[in-house]
Amino acid sequence: MRETKHPETALELKSVTAGYDQYAPVFVDLSLSLPGRGLTMVSGRNGAGKSTFLELCSGYLPPWHGQVRVGNRDARDPQSRAARRVCRTDVSLYPSMTVRDHLVFAAHCRGISPDPGLKRAVRYGLEPWLDHAAKELSTGNRRKLWLTMCTLGEFALVMLDEPFNGLDSAGIELLSAEMCAWATHASVVLIAHDPPATVAADTTITLDGCSGASPGSGE
Known part of the structure; x- marks a missing residue:
């Protein structure tokens, strides 16, 4: 089986301004990048833009200005889907x-x-x-x-928004183990208010709406 080669940078936002209301952008001039492997925790108060961040990276929400790239492709490029997985909060x-x-x-x-x-x-x-x-x-x-x-x-990038909601202890344990395994060869992005202690982030990004994002080191 041929080994999938993942890019050194899994996700990159360059000077992104985006939102839903033209008079009230969620992000202004947001720039950040995530490495090709490891687990990144995305935190922030309610309304700080965590779900908007996910939708930008999913390619569903186009930025008003700037670029969102998954690997070396625009997030909206259909071929980005092959490298990316997105698990939203709402089950459909x-x-x-x-x-x-x-x-x-x-x-x-x-x-x-x-x-x-x-x-x-x-x-x-x-x-x-x-x-x-x-x-x-x-x-x-x-x-x-x-x-x-x-x-x-x-996949090279997987983004999970509150994936532990409703899971029993066995499900939490298995998902935590899967995420740790994925992080050895892919970039795992977790959005969770109360993640289990078994999930240790390599990097934490705190979103603050129009103030952008503050990167921090993992535990």
Whole structure:
């Protein structure tokens, strides 16, 4: 199997001004970069722009000014999707589709085998629910399915927004271990108000809206 070569810089924002209301930008002249591997914690008060930051990096929200690059490509470039994974806070599933069908469909969209995703789902405790519709799942099991779907395959950058919400202790332990493993060869960005103690960030970025971002060293 050919080894995927990841860029030295996984994510870069250059002089980015962005927001949703032209009279009230969330960021003005924001610049930062993240290395090709390691775990970065993104923190900040409510309204500081954490979700906006994620949407800029996802390519969904275009900046008014400046550049957002994933690896060496513009974040909005369709080819950036191959290198990036984004797991948003809100779980979005098809109510009548089974767990198995969600994972097969997500793998098909990525052009990969569904087997690794199905094995991960089993490790998350979803085996009894593989042939149940998503609407029958508990909140925690919906989160486990969502996390697995959003992080299939190989990637250079993964961004997770409050991924521990609703998880049981076993799910928290497994996700923490997965994140630590990903961070050895990819850039992992975590947005979480109360991350578990088992997740140790290499770098912390504190967002403060229009004031930009303040980088800090990890613990």
